[in-house]
Structure formats: structure tokens, C-alpha cells
Amino acid sequence: GAGVSQSPSNKVTEKGKDVELRCDPISGHTALYWYRQSLGQGLEFLIYFQGNSAPDKSGLPSDRFSAERTGGSVSTLTIQRTQQEDSAVYLCASSLRQREAFFGQGTRLTVV
């Protein structure tokens, strides 16, 4: 594709519900990253996928968060039993090895 695509762009959910956020990376990019950005804050690393290697999950804030990347392409970030503190913009990026990462426009998650 032309760029990194994330869906939905906005998601409002009730506290306690599960949500799935989707990321379509640039075709051929072997690395995929998820970040969280709270209002007015910097980037919080969540998880990193590189090729067929086991992902680096060191940034996931709790076991309610999980992510998978199917076929080395599309990735889904799942948040179970959402809490109000999960409200943030979730950003996905992809890159080719060490080169620059390209970001999607993000999914704005609001937990009410």
C-alpha cells in the first residue's frame, strides 16, 4: 500500500469491553511497531515485530494487552477489559530493517 493504514480512526468503548485495533503496514516492511500516546505526552513503546522472530513485548503495560501479526503483514492490537486509563492514541509504524519508520494516522481510543 501507499502508506501505513490504521483502523478504526476513532473508537469509543465502554469500560470493561474488549477492543481490537488494526494496522496494515507498508508492503514488504519486515518491522512493525505499536506505540501509545496519551494526551500531550510522548511515545510509549508497546510491542515490536521483526520478520518471523518472536516479538519484543517488553512495552506492554499489562496482560490485558496483546498483539499479533499474521503472515508477516497485518497486525492487531487487542485490549481486553478496557479501563479509562487506556484512553490514548495508538500509533502503528512499519520499517524495513534499520531504515526510517513510517507511521499511520493512529487510532484514538476513548474509554467511557
Add this chain to the structure above:
Amino acid sequence: AQSVTQLGSHVSVSEGALVLLRCNYSSSVPPYLFWYVQYPNQGLQLLLKYTTGATLVKGINGFEAEFKKSETSFHLTKPSAHMSDAAEYFCAVSLPPKTGANNLFFGTGTRLTVIP
């Protein structure tokens, strides 16, 4: 260990004045270095990058940065600030991929305000 430090979470400059945003890094291997810009309610956009070769790199919107290995710095500059430069700026370091470990590290960001 690797890290990225951006000095100054907020920087204010007058329109037409020099913009200087500081970035220092620590890395045990030669890194690739990037500056990204984030406008309100948008994703991150690449401003410029250093991989190898010339240490002074030029990017979009008149920005440039110089890689100084001896100072482990990659400061971002623009000779004359424009109102449209008001945004959040992130410095980033990318390392050669290693199995099972994240290779991309961001600074905490610097919010640039341009005063008319």
C-alpha cells in the same frame, strides 16, 4: 544500552528566529538517526534522517541536522522559524535489527512554539 535525550520539553522562539532543538543519544553501535514532526491530531512525519555519509543532512521545510559522533549529538536547526513550524518534534535512533529486541528508540519530544 541505548537511549535518546531531548533537552527541553518546550522551546519557544520568535517568528524569524533560529530554531535549535537538541538531541543526544547513546549507542554501542553506529546508529541511524531521525527527526520526526507531529502536528496536532496527526501521526508522525519524517523530517530528515542520517544513515551514513555526509554528516549534515537536510530535510523538509528548511530543517537540517548535523551528526556529531564525538558529541553523540544530532541537533535539529532551522535558520528562520515560521508559524507553521509549531509542532512536536521527536528525535529517534534506529539500531541494526537483533532477534527479539526492539531497535527503534524515541526521545520524549520537544514542543516548539513560534511567537508572532
